[in-house]
Amino acid sequence: MESNNSLLTVKNLVKHFDISGGLLDQLALENGRVVRKKTTVKAVNAVSFKIMPQETLGVVGESGCGKSTLARAVLGLYPPNSGEILYQNQRIDNLRPQQMLPFRKKMQMIFQDPYASLNPRMTVNKILAEPVYFHNKSISTRAAKEKVAEVMRQVGVDPAWAGRYPHEFSGGQRQRISIARALMVDPEFIVADEPVSALDVSIQAQILNLLMEAQENRGLTYMFITHDLSVVKHISSRVAVMYLGTICELAPTQRLYEQPTHPYTRALLSAIPELGIQKPKHLKLKGEVPTPINLPSGCVFHGRCIYANERCIEEIPRLIKQDPGAYVACHGAEEKRI
Amino acid sequence: MRHLLEVKDLEVKFALWSGELTAIDGISFTLDRGERLGIVGESGAGKSVTGFAIINLISKPGYISTGQVLFEGQELNRLPEEEMRTIRGNRISMIFQDPMMTLNPVLTIRTQMVETVLAHENVSKAEAFDIALDKLKKVHIPSPEKRIHQYPHECSGGMRQRIVVAIALLTNPALIIADEPTTALDVTIQAEIMDLLLELCESEKMGLILITHDLGVVSQITEKVIVMYAGKIVESGSTQAVVQDPKHPYTQGLIKALPGIIPPGSRLNQIPGMMPNLTEIPAGCAFHPRCTISDTICSAEVPALISKQQQGRMVACHMIK
Numbered sequence: 119m120e121s122n123n124s125l126l127t128v129k130n131l132v133k134h135f136d137i138s139g140g141l142l143d144q145l146a147l148e149n150g151r152v153v154r155k156k157t158t159v160k161a162v163n164a165v166s167f168k169i170m171p172q173e174t175l176g177v178v179g180e181s182g183c184g185k186s187t188l189a190r191a192v193l194g195l196y197p198p199n200s201g202e203i204l205y206q207n208q209r210i211d212n213l214r215p216q217q218m219l220p221f222r223k224k225m226q227m228i229f230q231d232p233y234a235s236l237n238p239r240m241t242v243n244k245i246l247a248e249p250v251y252f253h254n255k256s257i258s259t260r261a262a263k264e265k266v267a268e269v270m271r272q273v274g275v276d277p278a279w280a281g282r283y284p285h286e287f288s289g290g291q292r293q294r295i296s297i298a299r300a301l302m303v304d305p306e307f308i309v310a311d312e313p314v315s316a317l318d319v320s321i322q323a324q325i326l327n328l329l330m331e332a333q334e335n336r337g338l339t340y341m342f343i344t345h346d347l348s349v350v351k352h353i354s355s356r357v358a359v360m361y362l363g364t365i366c367e368l369a370p371t372q373r374l375y376e377q378p379t380h381p382y383t384r385a386l387l388s389a390i391p392e393l394g395i396q397k398p399k400h401l402k403l404k405g406e407v408p409t410p411i412n413l414p415s416g417c418v419f420h421g422r423c424i425y426a427n428e429r430c431i432e433e434i435p436r437l438i439k440q441d442p443g444a445y446v447a448c449h450g451a452e453e454k455r456i
Numbered sequence: 457m458r459h460l461l462e463v464k465d466l467e468v469k470f471a472l473w474s475g476e477l478t479a480i481d482g483i484s485f486t487l488d489r490g491e492r493l494g495i496v497g498e499s500g501a502g503k504s505v506t507g508f509a510i511i512n513l514i515s516k517p518g519y520i521s522t523g524q525v526l527f528e529g530q531e532l533n534r535l536p537e538e539e540m541r542t543i544r545g546n547r548i549s550m551i552f553q554d555p556m557m558t559l560n561p562v563l564t565i566r567t568q569m570v571e572t573v574l575a576h577e578n579v580s581k582a583e584a585f586d587i588a589l590d591k592l593k594k595v596h597i598p599s600p601e602k603r604i605h606q607y608p609h610e611c612s613g614g615m616r617q618r619i620v621v622a623i624a625l626l627t628n629p630a631l632i633i634a635d636e637p638t639t640a641l642d643v644t645i646q647a648e649i650m651d652l653l654l655e656l657c658e659s660e661k662m663g664l665i666l667i668t669h670d671l672g673v674v675s676q677i678t679e680k681v682i683v684m685y686a687g688k689i690v691e692s693g694s695t696q697a698v699v700q701d702p703k704h705p706y707t708q709g710l711i712k713a714l715p716g717i718i719p720p721g722s723r724l725n726q727i728p729g730m731m732p733n734l735t736e737i738p739a740g741c742a743f744h745p746r747c748t749i750s751d752t753i754c755s756a757e758v759p760a761l762i763s764k765q766q767q768g769r770m771v772a773c774h775m776i777k
Contacts, residue, residue, distance in 0.1 A: 320713050372720070391672030403644060
């Protein structure tokens, strides 16, 4: 991770959530004495990566692995506990809200559920014009209206429907409107958190095509969060695989799918249901994902890994370069045991 | 040979204030003992309603207007509710999408399982407990003696769905209807549950109806598949044949729309438009406004589901010869 022409750089990002509640909830009895205990969910632990301009970084992982927390932390929606986030070599994680404003215009987000992410009491016109007015106070009503119509056309929604409310649209149309809202301020970088998970297959293809088109036409950079491994394979140039708040493998898409190195990546990829293949032999993982409240020592995956040894239980593996651009956090891969 | 389940011209309507709408429009299929059938379609295609109609659980304002559901020779849609109860949850079990919604959060797993056994079988509580424990072992729950005394919230999502499967097995059903059983689960857990269902169907000689939107899942464990669109079957046949060589333009579109078929980064083949609302199903073939090969006949005449080319392959399309 040496070059610094990246659009976004994340260094050792940590995000923990305190869930211990009020003082009384924190008190516990230990050896006959009352002690005060804090409970924290360790959602993201020392994650580092870079996103290059105009690429799509896919982030995959199962529920609870911290991928959405990571996405929000990157956009500054959650203040990180430690670590650095640099946007075009400028630190943005320690900025005051006012200083952050120009960056917010460059970074936008698309959410999973198009039913929950659009205000039901605002017309489409209002939903789309709001970010424009917010970031450009001097814009005329007419110019804003034209902008709304232009972006609506780009995402394939008839501008004549601008006066309608979200409930009058189908799920796919609503997701188009969510995408339009993100595009309204002409951003450079879009974080898409499971943007097609709530949609049917035929609609999913439409939305993915729309996202790829927008990327080509506008030179966008995406951070694409999803649990769907075939979607991520299709749309990403590089993929980061997350497990329990850490990145266990980060590699160019083709390399990751053809030569998965980390044992977790292998298990994950073997579990994808593929068309026309019956009786799959997928790699079974023993046990279940541990809770992020009490992280396992060493490699967070060691309890479920068939290759785990003493070192894996004690020492946290770092992301180590395997080939140009391909990184794996696994002692086994480092020692060439796997 | 008598089929385990035979659905004949089933039609389900919903009587709404604004008029009647047809959720299922004359579908027919059969299922034999130990056979696994997939029902595929997008939201609103009528796949879940089909599942509910089989066990006569269509709630008002919906009703079965015509057709028959024959299960082990009995006509289920005409059975009085009391007799239906000896079949539903007993000979036919159902598994739903979200295990947290299916399980009662305030009862232990033991209570829920024993209750189910006692409702259907004439056994003592202790015997019911043994049956419950035995089924938990069958679905490979680690340390079932401990788990059975726990509450659903103490188990993970995959574990909960295993428990739901165990509950479905309690009465040794001949048929399991699984409605999107893995949609709420992660891929690795989904693969485990699918393996489990496949294993159980084979060892217990159970029939399985797997309702899902995921063609990948269907192609893994089912032998036959039905593709539904706007309340009708548009294509059916052996899973391998349908997946590898889809005939109906809708099935073709569905398969081509999947990422992973074409080179990464290229445009996906999208089906234009969207599934019509059930109140405004287009005349003729319901798919014709979205179809790329439709002709004048498609908007005029409803295509019949007829056998085309191969044995056991049925397609409802005017354009396929």
